[in-house]
Amino acid sequence: MNRTKPKYKQIIDAAVIVIAENGYHQSQVSKIAKQAGVADGTIYLYFKNKEDILVSLFQEKLGAFIETIQEEINGKSFAADKLLTLIENHFSQLAADFHLAVVTQLELRQSNKELRHRINDVLKGYLVVVDSIIKSGIESGEFSEELDVRLARQMIFGTIDETVTTWVMNEQRYDLVGLSKQVHHLLISGCGVAQPVK
Amino acid sequence: MNRTKPKYKQIIDAAVIVIAENGYHQSQVSKIAKQAGVADGTIYLYFKNKEDILVSLFQEKLGAFIETIQEEINGKSFAADKLLTLIENHFSQLAADFHLAVVTQLELRQSNKELRHRINDVLKGYLVVVDSIIKSGIESGEFSEELDVRLARQMIFGTIDETVTTWVMNEQRYDLVGLSKQVHHLLISGCGVAQPVK
Amino acid sequence: MNRTKPKYKQIIDAAVIVIAENGYHQSQVSKIAKQAGVADGTIYLYFKNKEDILVSLFQEKLGAFIETIQEEINGKSFAADKLLTLIENHFSQLAADFHLAVVTQLELRQSNKELRHRINDVLKGYLVVVDSIIKSGIESGEFSEELDVRLARQMIFGTIDETVTTWVMNEQRYDLVGLSKQVHHLLISGCGVAQPVK
Amino acid sequence: MNRTKPKYKQIIDAAVIVIAENGYHQSQVSKIAKQAGVADGTIYLYFKNKEDILVSLFQEKLGAFIETIQEEINGKSFAADKLLTLIENHFSQLAADFHLAVVTQLELRQSNKELRHRINDVLKGYLVVVDSIIKSGIESGEFSEELDVRLARQMIFGTIDETVTTWVMNEQRYDLVGLSKQVHHLLISGCGVAQPVK
DNA sequence: TATGAATGAGTATTCATTCAT
DNA sequence: GATGAATGAATACTCATTCAT
Numbered sequence: 001m002n003r004t005k006p007k008y009k010q011i012i013d014a015a016v017i018v019i020a021e022n023g024y025h026q027s028q029v030s031k032i033a034k035q036a037g038v039a040d041g042t043i044y045l046y047f048k049n050k051e052d053i054l055v056s057l058f059q060e061k062l063g064a065f066i067e068t069i070q071e072e073i074n075g076k077s078f079a080a081d082k083l084l085t086l087i088e089n090h091f092s093q094l095a096a097d098f099h100l101a102v103v104t105q106l107e108l109r110q111s112n113k114e115l116r117h118r119i120n121d122v123l124k125g126y127l128v129v130v131d132s133i134i135k136s137g138i139e140s141g142e143f144s145e146e147l148d149v150r151l152a153r154q155m156i157f158g159t160i161d162e163t164v165t166t167w168v169m170n171e172q173r174y175d176l177v178g179l180s181k182q183v184h185h186l187l188i189s190g191c192g193v194a195q196p197v198k
Numbered sequence: 199m200n201r202t203k204p205k206y207k208q209i210i211d212a213a214v215i216v217i218a219e220n221g222y223h224q225s226q227v228s229k230i231a232k233q234a235g236v237a238d239g240t241i242y243l244y245f246k247n248k249e250d251i252l253v254s255l256f257q258e259k260l261g262a263f264i265e266t267i268q269e270e271i272n273g274k275s276f277a278a279d280k281l282l283t284l285i286e287n288h289f290s291q292l293a294a295d296f297h298l299a300v301v302t303q304l305e306l307r308q309s310n311k312e313l314r315h316r317i318n319d320v321l322k323g324y325l326v327v328v329d330s331i332i333k334s335g336i337e338s339g340e341f342s343e344e345l346d347v348r349l350a351r352q353m354i355f356g357t358i359d360e361t362v363t364t365w366v367m368n369e370q371r372y373d374l375v376g377l378s379k380q381v382h383h384l385l386i387s388g389c390g391v392a393q394p395v396k
Numbered sequence: 397m398n399r400t401k402p403k404y405k406q407i408i409d410a411a412v413i414v415i416a417e418n419g420y421h422q423s424q425v426s427k428i429a430k431q432a433g434v435a436d437g438t439i440y441l442y443f444k445n446k447e448d449i450l451v452s453l454f455q456e457k458l459g460a461f462i463e464t465i466q467e468e469i470n471g472k473s474f475a476a477d478k479l480l481t482l483i484e485n486h487f488s489q490l491a492a493d494f495h496l497a498v499v500t501q502l503e504l505r506q507s508n509k510e511l512r513h514r515i516n517d518v519l520k521g522y523l524v525v526v527d528s529i530i531k532s533g534i535e536s537g538e539f540s541e542e543l544d545v546r547l548a549r550q551m552i553f554g555t556i557d558e559t560v561t562t563w564v565m566n567e568q569r570y571d572l573v574g575l576s577k578q579v580h581h582l583l584i585s586g587c588g589v590a591q592p593v594k
Numbered sequence: 595m596n597r598t599k600p601k602y603k604q605i606i607d608a609a610v611i612v613i614a615e616n617g618y619h620q621s622q623v624s625k626i627a628k629q630a631g632v633a634d635g636t637i638y639l640y641f642k643n644k645e646d647i648l649v650s651l652f653q654e655k656l657g658a659f660i661e662t663i664q665e666e667i668n669g670k671s672f673a674a675d676k677l678l679t680l681i682e683n684h685f686s687q688l689a690a691d692f693h694l695a696v697v698t699q700l701e702l703r704q705s706n707k708e709l710r711h712r713i714n715d716v717l718k719g720y721l722v723v724v725d726s727i728i729k730s731g732i733e734s735g736e737f738s739e740e741l742d743v744r745l746a747r748q749m750i751f752g753t754i755d756e757t758v759t760t761w762v763m764n765e766q767r768y769d770l771v772g773l774s775k776q777v778h779h780l781l782i783s784g785c786g787v788a789q790p791v792k
Numbered sequence: 793t794a795t796g797a798a799t800g801a802g803t804a805t806t807c808a809t810t811c812a813t
Numbered sequence: 814g815a816t817g818a819a820t821g822a823a824t825a826c827t828c829a830t831t832c833a834t
Contacts, residue, residue: 007819023311029804030821039820041806050804080390110308113221120367134389143389148380151361155384158360159353166352169318182346186353190388191332191341192278227829228796237795239831248829403798419707425825426800435799437827446825476786506704508619516763530785539785544776547757551780554756555749562748565714578742582749586784587728587737588674623808624817633816635810644808 003056008046011036012057020099024107051111055118058108061100065093066125073129079137080188083156086133087187088180090160095176098168105165130156156187201254206244209234210255218297222305227251249309253316256306259298263291264323271327277335278386281354284331285385286378288358293374296366303363328354354385399452404442407432408453416495420503447507451514454504457496461489462521469525475533476584479552482529483583484576486556491572494564501561526552552583597650602640605630606651614693618701623647645705649712652702655694659687660719667723673731674782677750680727681781682774684754689770692762699759724750750781 002008014036019027029050033040047053069089076082094101108119134152137143143152163183167176200206212234217225227248231238245251267287271280292299306317328351335341341350361381365374398404410432415423425446429436443449465485472478490497504515530548533539539548559579563572596602608630613621623644627634641647663683670676688695702713724747731737737746757777761770 025310028802033821040804040822041820042818044805045818083389106311106314110310112223112308113304116304117367137389142391144387144391147384147389150364151377151380151384152389154360154364155353155357155381156389158356158358160356162352162356162359163349166348169315179349182349183353186345186349186388188388188390189342190384190386191281191335191345191350191354192386193340193342194392226827231796238797238829239795240793242830243793421706424823429800436801436825437799438797440826441797479785502707502710506706508704509617509700512700513763533785538787540783540787543780543785546760547773547776547780548785550756550760551749551753551777552785554752554754556752558748558752558755559745562744565711575745578745579749582741582745582784584784584786585738586780586782587677587731587741587746587749588782589736589738590788622806627817634808634818635816636814638809639814 002046007038007042011038011043011046012060015053015057016099016103019107020102024110051115054108054111054115058119059122062122062126066129068093070129079133079140079142082133082136083187084180084184087160087184088177091177091180094164098172101164101168105168127153127157159183159187200244205236209241209244209251210258213251213255214297214301217305218300222308249313252306252309252313253320256317256320260320260324264327266291268327277331277338277340280331280334281385282378282382285358285382286375289375289378292362296370299362299366303366325351325355357381357385398442403434403438407434407439407442408456411449411453412495412499415503416498420506447511450504450507450511454515455518458518458522462525464489466525475529475536475538478529478532479583480576480580483556483580484573487573487576490560494568497560497564501564523549523553555579555583596640601632605632605637605640605647606654609647609651610693610697613701614696618704645709648702648705648709649716652713652716656716656720660723662687664723673727673734673736676727676730677781678774678778681754681778682771685771685774688758692766695758695762699762721747721751753777753781
């Protein structure tokens with residue numbers, strides 16, 4: 001299958017670099033091909049069209065991303081620990097590959113509605129992990145039993161995503177991973193001062 | 199000044215409709231001009247270029263948006279009330295103008311990096327309001343004194359924004375405004391079960 | 397309407413020259429635009445696409461072609477005279493515009509099936525004229541009353557067309573118009589030696 | 595020599611099918627190779643390039659075509675009989691292989707000027723047969739001694755060719771072979787009513 | 793002010809052909 | 814001989830912007 005051949009990954013990695021450095025709209029197929037060290041036409045032996053490079057890129061990268069997170073999470077018993085692991089991993093993986101961070105936080109969102117929906121489908125794999133953490137927290141009694149899973153997921157993902165995007169737009173002028181514990185505490189306890197259990 | 203003339207607003211309103219209905223990439227200047235009932239060239243008497251329409255659109259709409267919110271907030275004493283007011287207003291204003299919601303949550307984000315930075319600058323006006331709520335909460339003792347304002351702002355904005363985007367992508371199949379209280383509670387108390395004050 | 401504007405004819409005339417000199421497949425839109433003295437984009441203000449240039453070209457030219465022939469024919473009483481007039485006019489009009497002859501006999505036929513059908517529809521206007529001559533000949537008793545109109549039309553058009561094509565492929569090395577009388581005689585009397593009426 | 599090896603004919607037959615079914619411009623080398631059951635590169639062991647497939651195809655098919663006709667003609671004494679034999683054979687051979695008819699009447703003509711000249715050279719073998727019939731008719735006194743051989747040939751070939759093309763474009767909705775006698779009569783006697791020999 | 797005809801830069805994709813195996 | 818992965822040249826069309834009226 002094409003997806004296992006070396007040139008497939010070679011082109012995807014080239015795309016990440018080219019898009020991060022030039023922006024989505026200035027990333028011509030010929031530029032990606034040149035960076036990958038292949039001919040323009042070769043791209044089309046591995047991808048249906050230019051859009052397909054983007055969706056595949058996101059699939060590949062997010063797949064590895066989720067796998068790494070899932071493995072780490074599996075070792076944790078408490079939902080709170082799982083959440084911290086998720087945040088730390090999310091932050092550290094993107095901090096370790098700034099090109100990828102730029103692509104996922106800024107460039108990939110410039111796609112049209114149809115492509116956006118395809119990307120959203122891929123993203124669902126990540127949201128499933130978030131949901132499973134929330135549910136395990138509710139079951140174990142760590143999280144409020146009145147929690148709406150969808151809303152909680154939106155808070156967790158929205159907060160993490162916004163934090164990374166701000167960091168990227170500020171050109172990584174501060175330590176992202178170092179924010180993990182604080183973000184984790186915010187998500188668990190919110191802004192308010194803790195109230196006594198009635 | 200141009201910004202007060204009727205055609206200025208006429209073109210901006212036309213742009214909102216055209217972009218919401220056709221998507222960002224299918225919203226040619228000529229289409230916006232037609233919708234506004236002016237000639238293509240007339241656009242350029244009021245806007246420097248196409249990008250300028252978008253930034254101006256966001257400025258105009260967000261300006262009114264913030265103004266409305268600010269007025270409501272001024273009547274509240276508690277930070278928690280202010281935050282609930284912010285959320286309710288944010289949700290209700292976008293729920294009342296779905297065209298605008300589509301444009302701000304989906305279409306405007308398809309812009310390139312440079313335009314994104316200009317739009318972010320405009321957005322700062324909104325974030326200032328969020329910051330002031332957080333600070334007032336910390337001062338009044340309602341919010342934790344250890345709160346990092348930037349992170350708290352990212353959680354609040356990230357959560358609200360993600361909630362609206364999800365609602366838009368689900369084609370408004372549920373009541374957005376009705377989620378306000380739950381979202382508010384999440385932001386104040388987080389996912390965790392409240393702990394007794396030591 | 398666009399078809400009456402000067403640039404419409406200007407582009408069509410440019411297309412005839414460019415296609416005759418470079419061949420259909422080497423006649424890029426940019427080349428036609430340059431020859432017409434307009435920008436590439438201007439072409440698309442007058443024609444839907446490249447194919448549309450060809451069909452319009454054929455329509456315009458054949459329209460004038462038929463009109464000229466029809467006028468001359470109207471002055472003739474005998475079908476035989478009408479047929480001679482048709483042949484002479486057909487030959488002389490193409491002999492007078494070799495570029496057009498090359499385009500109609502060679503280049504226009506390189507089109508795909510769909511375009512070919514559109515061109516054939518235009519050609520029907522010419523075949524109607526041929527048919528009317530045949531029918532008037534049958535009515536007047538000049539032509540055999542057993543004549544199958546469709547077959548006779550195919551002989552007349554096939555012979556004229558083949559004669560012109562051969563002349564074009566031989567690069568006009570002989571006088572085409574001078575062949576009119578002989579071709580006319582062939583079409584009227586065939587190859588055979590005239591037989592006495594029984 | 596390559597031309598006698600089985601794959602040579604195999605590729606040509608594949609080309610006829612592919613071109614008839616997909617049209618000239620949609621008949622990629624890879625498609626022909628697939629139909630022939632060989633690899634793309636194998637095509638180039640038997641043909642210089644894509645054009646060469648077409649010219650060879652026409653040579654092979656026309657060669658057999660002419661041979662069949664010539665054999666039948668040899669048995670006839672009168673030129674008129676020879677002509678009828680030619681027409682009947684021409685029609686029946688193409689009616690028996692509609693794929694081939696589509697290719698020769700429509701698809702092969704979409705070629706560029708240079709290829710057209712090469713195809714015309716091949717066609718000369720057929721025109722030689724027509725010429726020989728005409729000349730024998732003149733010699734035997736069956737045909738007018740004033741006949742211009744080239745013009746007569748153009749009428750005969752033009753009429754036959756136009757008749758077949760019309761039949762193909764009408765998707766063989768009527769019996770082509772059944773037209774032979776009428777076409778033959780037209781070519782011998784023309785449209786006019788026969789005149790008494792003076 | 794307002795118009796809208798004209799401009800022309802910019803790019804994804806196909807497919808005949810090659811050549812290392 | 815046979816393969817098929819890789820090549821890379823080549824081109825129609827769109828649309829933001831201008832400027833003569």
